[in-house]
Amino acid sequence: MTSHPNPQVIMNEIIERLKRLSPKELLSYAIFNEEDEAKYYAELAEKAKRKSVRALFKKMSRESKGHELLLRRTFERLFPGEEPVKVDVPPVEVYPFYPEFEKVEDYIRALEYCMESELFAKRTYEILAGVAENEDVRGIAFELSQIEQKHYEEIKKVYDIVISFERRHVFIERLGSGAYLVTDDEKAKYILLDMLTENREVIAVIREHPDKFRELTEIDNVIWVSKISEEYPGKVVPPKFVPELKGELLKFLKSAKENGKQGVVFVQNVGYLVVELGFKDAMDFLLYVKDAAMVYNGYIIVSANPDAFEKKEWGLLTSEFEVIL
Secondary structure (H helix, E strand, C coil): CCCCCCCCHHHHHHHHHHCCCCCCHHHHHHHHHHHHHHHHHHHHHCCCHHHHHHHHHHHHHHHHHHHHHHHHHHHHHHHHCCCCCCCCCCCCCCCCCCCCCCHHHHHHHHHHHHHHHHHHHHHHHHHHHHCCCCHHHHHHHHHHHHHHHHHHHHHHHHHHHHHHHHHHCHHHHCCCCCEEECCCHHHHHHHHHHCCCCEEEEEECCCCHHHHHHHHHHCCCCCEECCCCCHCCEEEEEEHHHHHHHHHHHHHHHHHHHHCEEEEEEECCCHHHHHHHHHHHHHHHHHHHHHHHHHHHEEEECCHHHHHHCHHHHHHHHHHHHEEE
């Protein structure tokens, strides 16, 4: 029977070798690690069919590339006119692993693998930050450990979604027409992506900047709820005028049905609407859109953090919107 290497043994070996590196060598090592990781996640994104997972891997690839560029700028500042050097130390980032992405189990296995890899890298850099004698090496190692922690947390969001729905035997793309609530803004975007089959179209009423929203979701049909309408060229609605969107959203849902499709209205961060409009007016708006979605065989998906509501308010909201995560 083939024995697998002990991760702790590998980690200890890497740390011992990293401890002996100069700041130039450690920065070089990190640069090439991020470069390889960006390529790896890009390849995973090409293979993944599930929209949420594909969007996650694209994001991870972009972020890894961004980290590489940031590290390169640091290298250029510290060592002007020099190039990163190759270092003979095993990588702490992801190792090649290419699932087929045919079954849910493939996605679970891939996400678990990536989370384990990111945690391995984080722990390695944390230990290095504690034992390295060179102060610059300790500082670089600590920053790298924070990067890996953020990577892990981002992957875990999608992992939690996949696991939760798999355990309950719920298929997001098969959810019946209705009103649904997600208790995390980021997870809501990933769930929204998995809902968007070929026969559905979406309009999103969002709080975050549209460029950030589009970068992950690639959804263009957005309305930004903001008080700085003159500063942005896209469609912007001040929060006090959100109730006036009722007619536009009704028309959207009706048009989708007439075209043989299902309309999906996404409303991000209901807590913000409650702060700006008051709970009664915010609920009046949401229930109008919910009823329109029911009439025209569509959907309304909202994100709302329970900590932003009074107990009675949360009870009323969740009596009208089914909490799916």
